[in-house]
Amino acid sequence: MTTEMRTTPAIRTITYRQALNETLRAELLRDENVFLIGEEIGVFEGSYKITAGLLAEFGPQRVVDAPIAEEGFVGAAIGAAMVGMRPVVEIMTINFSLIAIDQIVNHAAKMRSMYGGQVAVPMVIRMPGGGGQQLAATHSQNLEVWYAHIPGLKVVAPSTPADAKALLTAAIRDDDPVIFLENLSLYSAKGEVPDGEQVAEIGKAAIVRTGTDLSIVSYSRGTTTALEVARQLEAEGLSIEVVDLRSLRPLDRDTICASVRKTGHAVVFEDDWLSYGIGAEISATIGEGVFDFLDAPVRRVAAAEVPLPYAKSLELAALPSAAALSRVVREVLNVAPLDK
Amino acid sequence: MATNTRPRTADSVEQAEPQAAEPREQRGEPAGQLRSYYERMSLIRAFELRSSEMYARAKIGGYCHLNLGEEATVVGLMEALQARDYLFVGYRDHGYALMRGLSPERVMAELFGKTTGVSGGRGGSMHMYDTETRLFGGYGIVGGQIPPATGVALALTYRQKPGAEAEAVMCLLGDGTTNIGAFHESLNLAGLWNLPIVFVVVNNKLGMGTTVERSSAEPELHKRGASYRIPGVRVDGDDVIAVRDAARAALDQARTLRRPVLLEVMCYRLRGHSVVDPARYRSADDTAVAQKADPVPAFRATLIAAGVLDEAAADAIDAEADARVTAAVEFAEKSPDPSPDDLFAYVYATPVANAPSALPGDPVTDAL
Numbered sequence: 026m027t028t029e030m031r032t033t034p035a036i037r038t039i040t041y042r043q044a045l046n047e048t049l050r051a052e053l054l055r056d057e058n059v060f061l062i063g064e065e066i067g068v069f070e071g072s073y074k075i076t077a078g079l080l081a082e083f084g085p086q087r088v089v090d091a092p093i094a095e096e097g098f099v100g101a102a103i104g105a106a107m108v109g110m111r112p113v114v115e116i117m118t119i120n121f122s123l124i125a126i127d128q129i130v131n132h133a134a135k136m137r138s139m140y141g142g143q144v145a146v147p148m149v150i151r152m153p154g155g156g157g158q159q160l161a162a163t164h165s166q167n168l169e170v171w172y173a174h175i176p177g178l179k180v181v182a183p184s185t186p187a188d189a190k191a192l193l194t195a196a197i198r199d200d201d202p203v204i205f206l207e208n209l210s211l212y213s214a215k216g217e218v219p220d221g222e223q224v225a226e227i228g229k230a231a232i233v234r235t236g237t238d239l240s241i242v243s244y245s246r247g248t249t250t251a252l253e254v255a256r257q258l259e260a261e262g263l264s265i266e267v268v269d270l271r272s273l274r275p276l277d278r279d280t281i282c283a284s285v286r287k288t289g290h291a292v293v294f295e296d297d298w299l300s301y302g303i304g305a306e307i308s309a310t311i312g313e314g315v316f317d318f319l320d321a322p323v324r325r326v327a328a329a330e331v332p333l334p335y336a337k338s339l340e341l342a343a344l345p346s347a348a349a350l351s352r353v354v355r356e357v358l359n360v361a362p363l364d365k
Numbered sequence: 366m367a368t369n370t371r372p373r374t375a376d377s378v379e380q381a382e383p384q385a386a387e388p389r390e391q392r393g394e395p396a397g398q399l400r401s402y403y404e405r406m407s408l409i410r411a412f413e414l415r416s417s418e419m420y421a422r423a424k425i426g427g428y429c430h431l432n433l434g435e436e437a438t439v440v441g442l443m444e445a446l447q448a449r450d451y452l453f454v455g456y457r458d459h460g461y462a463l464m465r466g467l468s469p470e471r472v473m474a475e476l477f478g479k480t481t482g483v484s485g486g487r488g489g490s491m492h493m494y495d496t497e498t499r500l501f502g503g504y505g506i507v508g509g510q511i512p513p514a515t516g517v518a519l520a521l522t523y524r525q526k527p528g529a530e531a532e533a534v535m536c537l538l539g540d541g542t543t544n545i546g547a548f549h550e551s552l553n554l555a556g557l558w559n560l561p562i563v564f565v566v567v568n569n570k571l572g573m574g575t576t577v578e579r580s581s582a583e584p585e586l587h588k589r590g591a592s593y594r595i596p597g598v599r600v601d602g603d604d605v606i607a608v609r610d611a612a613r614a615a616l617d618q619a620r621t622l623r624r625p626v627l628l629e630v631m632c633y634r635l636r637g638h639s640v641v642d643p644a645r646y647r648s649a650d651d652t653a654v655a656q657k658a659d660p661v662p663a664f665r666a667t668l669i670a671a672g673v674l675d676e677a678a679a680d681a682i683d684a685e686a687d688a689r690v691t692a693a694v695e696f697a698e699k700s701p702d703p704s705p706d707d708l709f710a711y712v713y714a715t716p717v718a719n720a721p722s723a724l725p726g727d728p729v730t731d732a733l
Contacts, residue, residue, distance in 0.1 A: 060523075086523065092557065097550030100512020105520040107501065107513060108451075127547070131506045132513060140494035140502060141485025142711035176712055176721070200714035228718030275719035278730040314730035 036219050042212040044186035045075050045151075048193045049113065051222075053083050056111060059197060062089040062102055063115030072117050073153065073212055099125035099150065103133050106148040106202075113197060119154035119168050119206070126171070133202040134177030145200040149193070153207040155246060155296060156344050162332035165340075167297040169244075170306075172204045173273040179227055180274040182206040184248035186216035188271060191225035199227060206273075208246040208296075230277035232284060236266035239290035239358055241350070242281055242307050244270040247294045254350045263358065273303065281307060282314035289320040290357050294350050299327035321357050326350050392606060396673045402444070402605050403664055403674065404682050406436040409460040410661045411686040412469055415694060416459065416476060416490075420640045424698075425476045428505070429490045432460035434635030437660035438567055439464055441608025442630070445616055446535050451499045453514035453536040456491035457567075458503030461537070465498045469693035479700035486703045487711065508545035511536055511564070515551040518560035522623070527561070533619040534562040535612070541572020543586050549593075555625040556593035562625045563615040564590075567602070569634040574646040590627035602632030603660040633658050 039047075052059045065072055067080035067090040080088040091098035095116060102112035116122045122129065133146050156165035173180045179201055183189045189207075196203035233248060234255050241251040248269040255265035268284050270277065285291045291311050293304035304325035311323050329343040355362055391399065413431040420429045432439055435457070443464035446452060454461045462472045467483055475482030476490055483493045483500075491505035501517065504510035514536035525531050542548055543566055555562050566586045570577055577584045587597030596618075600611040608630055615626035633655035637644035644652075668674045674682070709722050723729060 092550075092553060094550040094553065096547050097512050097515070097554050100509075100547065100551070101516035101519050101554055104513030104516020104518075106516075108517055108520045110520045110523065112516075127506060127509060128512055132504075132509055136502070137714055138711045139484065139488045139492050141482075141487045142714075143484070143494055143496045144501075145714035147714070179713070179717060199717075201717075226718055228720065272719075275717055275721060277719050279719070282730055310729055313728060 036217050038215050039186055039218050040212065041186045041189050041207075041214050041216070042073065042075055044189040044218050045193060045207070046077060046079070048190045049076065050079060050082070052113075052194065052197045053079065053087055058109060059111045059113060060087045060089060060105075061113050061115065062091050062098055064091055064093055064117050066090060066115050071115065073209070075115065075151075075212075095121050095125035096128055100128040100132065102148050103128060103136075103146055103202075106146045107136070107144050109147075111147050111197060113149045113151060116150060116152040118164060118209075119152045120164050120166050122150070122152055122168070129172070129178070129202070129204075130175055134175050137201070138177060146202045147200045149196045149203045149205050151193075151205045151207060153209050153212070155208040155210055156328070156333045156340065158209050159335055159337060159340060161335040165333040167328065169206055169273055169297055170302055173276075173303070175274070178202055178204055178274060179272070180204040180206065181227060181272050182245040183271060184211070184233075184245050184269050186214065187218045187223070188225060190218055191223040192227070192271065194223060195225045195227050198224065203227070206245060210246050211249070214249065225271070228272045228275040228277060230271055230280040231269045232266060232280070233269045234265065234267040236264035236288065238264045238288055239292065239354055240266045240268055240281075240284040240288045241292050241294055241354070242268045242270065242284075243294040244273065244303070245296065247296055247345070250347050250350060251294050254347050254354065257351065258354065263354070263360065265354065270303075276306065276310070278310045278314060281310060285311050286315045286318045289318055291319070291323045292350065292353050292357055293323065293325045293327075294345060295325065295327045296345060297328060298330045299325060300330060302327050321359070324353050324357050326353050391671045391673065394606060399668055399671075399673050400682075402440050403668055403679070404686070405440045405464060406605070406661050406664060407683050407686040408469070408689060409436045409439055409463060411683070411690045412459060412463060412472070412693070415690045416473075417640050419476065419694065425490065426478065427489050427491075428456070429476070429640040430457040430638065431636060431640065432457055434633045434655060434659060435567065435569065435602065436460065437605040437664065438602040438608055438630050438632045441602075441605040442535070442537070442565060442612050444605075444609045445612030447616075448498070449532045450616065451501050451514070451517050451532065451534045453501050453510040453534070454493070454503045455507070455510060455537055455539055455542065456503055456505045457539070458491065458493050462493040462495070462500060462503070465495065465500045467493070467495055467498060467500070469689050470696040473690070473693035474697040474700050477697040477700070478702065479697055480703050481696070481700040508538065508542045508547035511538060511542070511547045511551040515554050515560060515562060518555065518562035518625075519558060521561055522558070527621055527623045529617070529621055531561060531620040533616050534560075535565060535616065536562060537565045537567055539572060540566055540568040540570065540577050540586055541575065541580060542566075543589055544580055552590060552593040552595055552625070552627070556590075556595050559623045560625055561619040561623050563612065563619050564595075564625065564627050565612070566627065566629045567632065568629050569632050571634055571638070571647075573638045573642075574644070587627055587629035590625075595625050595627050597627040597629065599629040599631060602630035603658050603663065605660070605664065632660075635659060
């Protein structure tokens with residue numbers, strides 16, 4: 026491995042999937058208390074192949090195939106964490122986490138506070154969300170606010186392969202339960218990832234593009250769309266700043282407010298449903314924090330409030346798109362719409 | 366133990382431990398040990414009666430579930446559990462905290478919501494936790510303790526070999542809890558992965574006001590491990606020695622063979638589900654049966670009949686228990702309330718940027 030390290034360039038372009046896989050491997054090598062548990066993560070190598078090769082390398086005690094029993098194995102991971110193990114749970118998709126929500130919300134999130142600081146629950150729950158794969162209503166949800174609402178949890182949602190690596194490393198080394206939100210449409214996305222140890226700071230947003238006219242606030246898949254829209258609008262002379270939240274709990278309100286204070290305009294681009302969603306929290310934060318600097322109301326581009334249909338035409342209509350974001354940015358900046 | 370042969374309901378089944386033939390009251394147990402068991406039962410009884418009183422006087426808030434009627438079960442189980450073992454309990458946890466070695470002062474202070482309480486006043490009646498004695502929590506959510514308990518047992522398999530000196534987990538739950546999914550998922554995992562855990566169903570025959578027969582398709586709850594190839598044992602929960610021996614045997618199997626056991630302990634709840642429940646759903650007959658089975662006076666009478674105690678000695682034990690509880694109440698009264706300055710102290714173990722610390726009405730952001 027040392028030889029390989031020497032010959033590997035300092036920065037490689039790899040997929041989000043590969044970044045996750047390599048990070049899990051690195052942490053399994055680094056700390057014997059780390060183990061992986063989830064459905065089909067071993068022999069099957071993961072529904073989305075995030076754990077490919079890890080059973081072969083680390084064996085069934087470090088890469089534990091669990092029966093279809095989310096409440097049982099998520100809760101078992103909590104117990105293992107209570108005695109100092111560092112379980113990294115994979116829930117096949119966020120939709121199935123609802124079966125484990127009592128263990129996550131009533132137990133993992135509460136134990137440290139409720140037991141007077143006597144116990145920590147150092148665990149990670151990885152799960153992908155997201156629509157757009159024609160998986161229909163029960164398999165396409167963005168339930169991030171369900172977890173972002175809960176004190177005691179930390180919730181991160183990386184948008185790039187580099188952040189996937191650095192935030193997963195941080196999550197595994199953190200002594201609290203961390204909900205690690207992946208996105209089905211990001212797994213094959215490529216990006217530059219620095220080699221060696223990279224540990225992100227949980228709770229911090231990042232300005233991933235600077236601009237002066239308007240701030241788009243987003244996270245996970247939405248950030249990639251926001252960057253794409255910002256690049257298109259640059260050609261028209263609009264300078265768009267993009268804030269990537271990275272951490273949904275804690276929420277870096279200061280970075281959001283500082284950006285909007287500079288630009289005077291804000292649009293939130295979110296994959297979840299509009300009402301009570303991430304954007305509602307961001308909008309309230311901007312309204313309270315930098316109201317005097319706003320030149321227009323904050324707008325939100327979110328999913329249509331409907332159980333997501335299977336048919337492609339309906340799915341496309343329901344999900345927040347680059348076109349919708351571009352249109353709303355123009356409306357907020359009072360710029361003429363593009364000719365169709 | 367003649368006085369523990371109590372009337373049975375129609376579903377009476379065989380006991381794991383055969384009833385001792387009369388009049389073997391002492392059953393080969395050293396007198397000092399029997400006396401000690403009575404002291405412990407008496408302490409739990411005094412503590413719980415005082416808890417009820419303090420609740421009525423609004424010194425204790427929230428929900429408050431008592432171990433009244435379950436003293437023999439609590440003492441027997443905790444006598445079997447070793448200091449190196451891990452314990453998970455439901456919400457009826459006061460007696461277990463006391464028997465795990467926590468002082469009545471700290472347990473009462475937790476009920477009073479004081480900093481000196483077992484959980485620093487953050488948990489209350491249902492959430493006693495103590496790392497040192499491996500009391501890994503009272504749990505207020507029905508069944509919530511079962512998956513984490515199973516997970517501790519899983520972690521033990523990473524760190525030690527099976528054997529007589531190995532650690533094990535005991536996970537308590539109520540009769541009603543055997544109907545929840547977490548119970549079945551956890552038993553499946555424990556059976557599948559050969560985990561060193563003993564699941565103990567404390568069957569007081571009532572889940573709040575619902576009888577076992579009205580809630581469980583298989584009312585002989587120890588049989589519910591059959592789907593997971595987990596052996597089930599039923600034992601008389603009013604017989605402290607029978608409970609102790611059955612729990613020891615189950616823990617030995619968990620430690621040495623790494624095989625889980627489902628132990629069902631039959632007992633009675635003397636009062637309502639919680640302090641505020643008058644239990645009107647209970648028939649006069651059922652209440653009479655429960656009172657007749659009351660293990661504390663029964664054990665006292667047994668020990669007096671066996672010559673282990675006389676009336677004066679038994680009275681002295683009861684008076685001592687009462688005095689300890691009085692001291693506990695005084696300690697709790699005098700202990701400080703947690704300071705609002707420490708409201709956010711234990712939300713996270715690893716400090717994190719931008720962790721919320723706003724009180725109601727505070728601005729969410731310091732305007733830039």
